[in-house]
Amino acid sequence: MxxxxxxxxxxxxxxxxxxxxxxxxxxxIIIFMSIELMLNAxxxxxxxxxxxxxxxxxxxxxxxxxxxAAAEVAVGLAIIINLFxxxxxxxVDEINIMKW
Amino acid sequence: MTAFFFxxxxxxxxxxxxxxxxxxxxxxxxxxxxxTFFSLAGLYVLLNAQFIAAIQVIVxxxxxxxxxxxxxxxxxxxKVEKVRERHPLQKAFGILVASLxxxxxxxxxxxxxxxxxKGVHTAAEVGAIGNxxxxxxxxxxxxxxxxxxxxxxxxxxxxxxxxLSKREL
Numbered sequence: 001m002x003x004x005x006x007x008x009x010x011x012x013x014x015x016x017x018x019x020x021x022x023x024x025x026x027x028x029i030i031i032f033m034s035i036e037l038m039l040n041a042x043x044x045x046x047x048x049x050x051x052x053x054x055x056x057x058x059x060x061x062x063x064x065x066x067x068x069a070a071a072e073v074a075v076g077l078a079i080i081i082n083l084f085x086x087x088x089x090x091x092v093d094e095i096n097i098m099k100w
Numbered sequence: 101m102t103a104f105f106f107x108x109x110x111x112x113x114x115x116x117x118x119x120x121x122x123x124x125x126x127x128x129x130x131x132x133x134x135x136t137f138f139s140l141a142g143l144y145v146l147l148n149a150q151f152i153a154a155i156q157v158i159v160x161x162x163x164x165x166x167x168x169x170x171x172x173x174x175x176x177x178x179k180v181e182k183v184r185e186r187h188p189l190q191k192a193f194g195i196l197v198a199s200l201x202x203x204x205x206x207x208x209x210x211x212x213x214x215x216x217x218k219g220v221h222t223a224a225e226v227g228a229i230g231n232x233x234x235x236x237x238x239x240x241x242x243x244x245x246x247x248x249x250x251x252x253x254x255x256x257x258x259x260x261x262x263x264l265s266k267r268e269l
Contacts, residue, residue: 014117014136017120033168048147052214053216054223071254082264
């Protein structure tokens, strides 16, 4: 029997790896993948706590998070394709037209 | 036995997640992310969430990652690009801030102290009727309104993706 804190610590580690990816990488697609990593870290917390509390609501939440993630990926990748068409790059440092 | 599976799968998860942010080639990053999703599905099985494990493989490792790989190949990004560092201190600060976040999250998680009252779906009761059936029972009764709204969200995403990526309608 694994204590729930192990799962939560693993989830915290995965979330932090996702944050580091967003902060240090400059490729928009890899930043996007890091966001997916963070979503999955939170999903792991949901499922672990759902088991801990003998409730299935956490798993229902994970179901909805996955749906939102699928929608988000479809729209986000369309935006990245549009950016690439207009700027010929996916490096987020080059895409600074909305920065003052 | 469970402990052995947990620690081996957790090690694979953390290493493949690190590879996602450390490898230079976006294709390799995407493939490491697929491995991360598969090992997370393994963790869900350990947590008695078989339905979530199945849709993790189908939706994430299947649909979403195919979309990622498709875009990487469409944009011809599968080459290691030399990026000019505009902000040299960015990496150091990023890792510093993220480590502080890990300390904050980890110290909360390590206490393992959770509020909340126990629900009715114990492992034995869910095991008797099956995980998928138990989730379906909740999804189509208590959560039926969010479930229906989800279909509108997906429709909006389909329309949005087509509107964004089509040159002229």
